Amino acid sequence: MRKIFSSKHILCAGLVLSGLFIFSSSYATNNDANNDNQQVAATPTNNTRIVGTWELTNKDSYAIVRNPRTHKEYKVGFIIDRYDDYKFLPVDFKTGERVDLRSLVGHDDDDLDDELHRFDFYRNGTMSVIEREDNGRWKRDDDTGVYGFRRDGFFMKIDGKTRKNLQVRFINNNEFELTQTKFNDNDLRRIVVKKVMRYVRVTRK
Numbered sequence: 001m002r003k004i005f006s007s008k009h010i011l012c013a014g015l016v017l018s019g020l021f022i023f024s025s026s027y028a029t030n031n032d033a034n035n036d037n038q039q040v041a042a043t044p045t046n047n048t049r050i051v052g053t054w055e056l057t058n059k060d061s062y063a064i065v066r067n068p069r070t071h072k073e074y075k076v077g078f079i080i081d082r083y084d085d086y087k088f089l090p091v092d093f094k095t096g097e098r099v100d101l102r103s104l105v106g107h108d109d110d111d112l113d114d115e116l117h118r119f120d121f122y123r124n125g126t127m128s129v130i131e132r133e134d135n136g137r138w139k140r141d142d143d144t145g146v147y148g149f150r151r152d153g154f155f156m157k158i159d160g161k162t163r164k165n166l167q168v169r170f171i172n173n174n175e176f177e178l179t180q181t182k183f184n185d186n187d188l189r190r191i192v193v194k195k196v197m198r199y200v201r202v203t204r205k
Contacts, residue, residue: 086116
């Protein structure tokens with residue numbers, strides 16, 4: 001599994017500072033995050049609706065990122081880089097233009113650790129990850145994970161790594177949003193306020 005549940009190297013302080021100094025104020029004016037984007041979706045009380053296969057889509061997925069120096073927040077959308085591991089690359093949510101995370105928020109990478117993938121959720125509380133390979137085919141990961149709903153939200157544990165305090169909101173029977181506000185990765189914790197990722201049900205495999 002490449003990056004869905006992986007951690008990254010610690011940012012070099014010098015690169016962070018240099019990135020912050022070239023921050024663009026004109027971009028800030030056009031892409032400020034709205035306060036209503038910080039609301040967290042509600043969690044369903046059982047896992048019946050989530051059973052099945054779901055694919056992450058860049059349509060309507062977004063993240064709120066914050067410049068740790070200025071505390072300015074920005075809303076970014078995503079495009080899929082089909083030539084580099086199907087990464088989700090941040091773009092200006094309004095214009096669709098690519099975003100330079102280093103100059104915007106001092107992040108020493110071109111993405112926020114998201115790649116195109118599918119989740120299979122089973123009725124017994126286990127799950128698996130299916131990744132998109134370079135040849136366009138889907139490959140199921142060998143490791144089986146677990147998932148569940150708790151009072152503090154939804155959780156998933158795969159490869160010994162846990163994402164918890166997640167929130168799930170169903171748009172309809174074929175779409176849901178997965179909201180994440182807590183991050184294990186130090187780099188993401190530093191600049192990401194939240195991610196709201198949209199998943200669509202896969203009916204043809």
